[in-house]
Amino acid sequence: MSGLLKHLPWIYLVIVNGFEFFAMYFDKQRAKQKKWRIPEFDLLFIGLIGGGIGGLLAQQLFHHKTRKFRFYFIFIFGTLVTIAIIYFSYKREPRIHF
Numbered sequence: 001m002s003g004l005l006k007h008l009p010w011i012y013l014v015i016v017n018g019f020e021f022f023a024m025y026f027d028k029q030r031a032k033q034k035k036w037r038i039p040e041f042d043l044l045f046i047g048l049i050g051g052g053i054g055g056l057l058a059q060q061l062f063h064h065k066t067r068k069f070r071f072y073f074i075f076i077f078g079t080l081v082t083i084a085i086i087y088f089s090y091k092r093e094p095r096i097h098f
Contacts (some may be wrong), residue, residue: 009089020051022060044074052078
């Protein structure tokens with residue numbers, strides 16, 4: 001793999017987890033101010049596509065969405081997606097056995 005392409009999964013994971021973390025922080029601040037908030041669907045979707053670690057970290061640090069089991073479940077699943085991305089980015093090319 002070329003240089004940038006080799007690091008693409010890591011770049012993706014840093015961006016999506018950072019985005020989830022800051023989206024949760026922003027949503028928590030808006031909740032305190034009783035202002036417009038980020039839709040739950042958006043927060044869950046970001047967690048599902050690999051932002052689980054950022055979501056779990058934000059839940060613990062900001063005590064946000066901790067009573068909603070679906071957030072915990074989706075963030076755990078998103079963490080598993082992250083692990084899969086890391087695993088497959090380092091796995092050698094698949095071999096076909098006949």
